[in-house]
Every structure is written in C-alpha cells, then in structure tokens.
Amino acid sequence: MIKGYIFDYGGTLDTGGQHWGKVIWHAYEHQQVPVSEEHYREAYVHGERTLGRNPIIKPEFTFRKTLETKLRLQLEYLHEHVSSDSPLELGVSSLMAFDSSIKPLMSYLYPLLDELYENTNQQTFHSREVLMTLQRHFPMVLVSNFYGNIHTVLREFGFENLFQQVIESAVVGVRKPDPRIFTLGVEALGLEPDEVVVVGDSIDKDIIPAREAGCHTIWFKGEGWTNDPVDESIPDKIITDLGEIL
Numbered sequence: 001m002i003k004g005y006i007f008d009y010g011g012t013l014d015t016g017g018q019h020w021g022k023v024i025w026h027a028y029e030h031q032q033v034p035v036s037e038e039h040y041r042e043a044y045v046h047g048e049r050t051l052g053r054n055p056i057i058k059p060e061f062t063f064r065k066t067l068e069t070k071l072r073l074q075l076e077y078l079h080e081h082v083s084s085d086s087p088l089e090l091g092v093s094s095l096m097a098f099d100s101s102i103k104p105l106m107s108y109l110y111p112l113l114d115e116l117y118e119n120t121n122q123q124t125f126h127s128r129e130v131l132m133t134l135q136r137h138f139p140m141v142l143v144s145n146f147y148g149n150i151h152t153v154l155r156e157f158g159f160e161n162l163f164q165q166v167i168e169s170a171v172v173g174v175r176k177p178d179p180r181i182f183t184l185g186v187e188a189l190g191l192e193p194d195e196v197v198v199v200g201d202s203i204d205k206d207i208i209p210a211r212e213a214g215c216h217t218i219w220f221k222g223e224g225w226t227n228d229p230v231d232e233s234i235p236d237k238i239i240t241d242l243g244e245i246l
Contacts, residue, residue: 002216004189006182007143008200011161013127014063014120016220017201017240024071024230027115033108033153035078042081047073050148057147064117066149071112075105124157130242143185143198145169145176147204164188176205182213197236199245207235218245 007013015023022043028040035043047070051057057066063082134140142163148170154160165188169175172184186193191216200206201220210217211234219235220242232238239245 001195002197003138003195004038004191004197005138006143006185006189006198006215007131007140007142008198008202008206009142009150011201011222012199012220013131013242014124014157015201015222016123016126016242017220019201019223019225021225022223023119024074024112027112030115031108031111033105033112034080035105039082040074040080043074043077046077051139051147054163055148057149059149060152061147061149063120063153064113064156066153067116068109068113071109072106075109079105101245122199123158124159127242128158128162130246131159133246135162139164139189141167141185141188142167143167143176143181172202177204177209179209179212181227182210182215186215203230
C-alpha cells in the first residue's frame with residue numbers, strides 16, 4: 001500500500017520531464033544563437049562540471065540567478081572554444097564581423113534567461129497545483145542533486161510548504177545515482193521502502209537507484225539528453241504529465 005511520495009526536482013517539477021540540457025538548447029534554437037548543437041553540448045557539460053567542482057552557486061542564489069550563472073558559463077566557453085577561423089561551425093558567417101570581445105555571444109544571455117525563466121514559471125505553477133492536491137492525501141519528500149540553494153529555489157516557486165523534508169545532495173554528501181539518497185528520503189517519511197513511490201525524469205539517476213532502495217517508481221518521460229533507447233519495463237509506471245499521478 002502506497003503511503004508516501006519522493007519527488008526529484010530538476011527535470012521533473014521544473015521542466016515537465018525534459019532534461020535541462022535539451023530545454024536550454026531549444027531556447028538557443030528559438031533565440032537563434034549562432035552555435036551548433038555539438039558545440040552547445042560541450043559548453044553545457046563544461047558548465048555543469050564547473051559548477052560541480054566549484055562553490056559558485058551560493059545558498060541565497062535564486063533559480064533565476066543560478067540559471068544566469070549557467071548560461072554565462074556556457075556562452076563564455078563557446079566564445080573561447082569555437083574558432084573564429086571556422087565561421088561555418090557557427091552557422092552564421094556574419095558573426096565574424098564582430099571584434100574579439102565577448103559581446104556577440106553574451107548579447108544572447110538575457111533573451112535566453114528571460115525565455116527560460118518564463119517557461120520555468122509556467123512548469124512549476126502546474127507542478128505546484130498537482131502537488132498541492134497530492135499533499136492532502138500523502139506526505140512528500142524532495143530528493144535532489146542540487147547546488148546547495150534548493151531551499152531558496154523552492155521558496156521562489158512556491159514549493160516551500162509542500163515537502164515534509166528536503167534531501168539535497170550538496171548538503172547530505174550523497175548524490176544520485178547512489179541509492180542511499182533515496183533511503184534517506186524513505187527514512188524522512190518514516191515509512192518502509194515498499195510503501196513509497198519515487199517520481200523522477202531520469203531512468204539512470206532516479207528510477208534504477210530508487211528500485212535498488214526498494215521503492216516503487218514512476219518515470220516522468222520527456223525529452224532526454226540523448227536518444228539512446230530506454231528499457232521502459234524498468235519503472236512501475238510511466239507518465240508524460242505530472243497530473244497523471246492524481
């Protein structure tokens with residue numbers, strides 16, 4: 001019998017199941033940022049690794065500030081590593097008419113930020129409505145790989161009173177896909193693993209380790225970082241909209 005829920009945050013409650021790398025790439029496309037997807041992916045990985053190794057994100061950073069930091073790291077990387085001798089790699093030869101300053105790519109920073117932040121507000125509004133309904137019947141815990149500022153972000157989007165406890169990797173020292181982080185979530189609920197459902201967007205980081213921790217699983221299926229085939233028999237249930245949980 002299900003008595004409680006554990007939710008992932010990034011890619012689950014804030015993007016409608018889409019991997020953040022893809023969400024940002026679609027904004028690049030919409031804003032016509034003159035870089036290839038291949039170069040963008042390199043910049044995205046560089047940015048995530050930089051943030052993982054360095055305490056750049058502070059506990060008081062809002063999501064908007066966090067996103068701005070991510071985008072700035074990406075655009076700076078692209079400026080430094082995409083050769084100006086190869087305009088075809090950028091896709092727009094006229095970009096080379098600019099001087100060597102960072103302004104050409106950095107000029108896309110705030111258009112990207114505004115678009116992505118508005119989309120996030122829409123997604124989190126929907127997620128919040130679903131969770132408010134679910135909260136009437138079940139206790140919930142959040143388990144997330146984040147940068148140490150998850151509480152600030154949750155307040156920003158109105159999630160702060162929905163979870164019995166928040167388990168953040170940067171605080172507890174355990175990161176997905178380590179199943180122990182889900183065990184911490186189960187313990188926070190005061191339940192047995194087989195009484196808990198874990199909801200997440202990643203098969204590798206959410207669903208598989210949650211199963212290893214003994215929990216039931218719901219995979220929020222959206223656009224992934226890669227097109228690699230996924231064994232859809234792994235999760236107990238698949239949804240494409242968070243409202244399907246209800």
